[in-house]
Amino acid sequence: MASSATGLTRIINAAGYSLAGLRAAFRNEAAFRQELLLVALAVPLACWLGDTGIERALMIGAVGSVLVVELLNSAVESVVDRIGPEHHELAGRAKDLGSAAVLVCLLLAAVVWGLVLLG
Template sequence: MKPGHTGFKHLIHSTGYSIKGLKAAFQHEAAFRQELVLCLILIPTALWLGQTAIERLLLIGCCFLVLITELMNSAVEAVVDRIGPEFHELSGRAKDIGSAAVFIALALAGITWITLAYSRFF
């Protein structure tokens, strides 16, 4: 944090950095764009499909979890790529673990959506 950036001023700067990060992810990360489009479809569907506020929250929350995880994975990949293009076991491991986190978030979202859709229609 820069000196003098506390309180509300810090919040304003932090929000600007967050928006910059979202723009960068959208511009440079195809997976983030694809997941964002899917979320833009699924979130209105969640409002229709969920029968209670908790169900809607679960459906929408797992959409956000996928986006959050993808952003973190993209950040790890950017840092690893910044270090250098040569292969290193730890760099590969970091990228694989980030990818695994996204996979688990997607699996959770899939399980949640299937479970609640099944309970709604069957």
């Protein structure tokens, strides 16, 4: 559905949709809540442990990206679930790929933190 909103109205509407998405993720996705807790703990820790602004930005960006990928994974899962409850190879593959993306992002975050803290 096309919107005729422009300028500031469009930005305000987009912000509202984004906040609704964050609320939905928090209410309906246990993994998102767990990763949000991880980020809430990791950001102050990164500010304390990072020696430079670059290190702190890398550490915060790495854990923050986990939330982004989890939101995209949740969106894929929601669309697949909306299509139908019956098992389909492609639906299963889509969900598995989304889950794999979250895992890769978590591993990347661990590598970034390890390199900053140990390197």
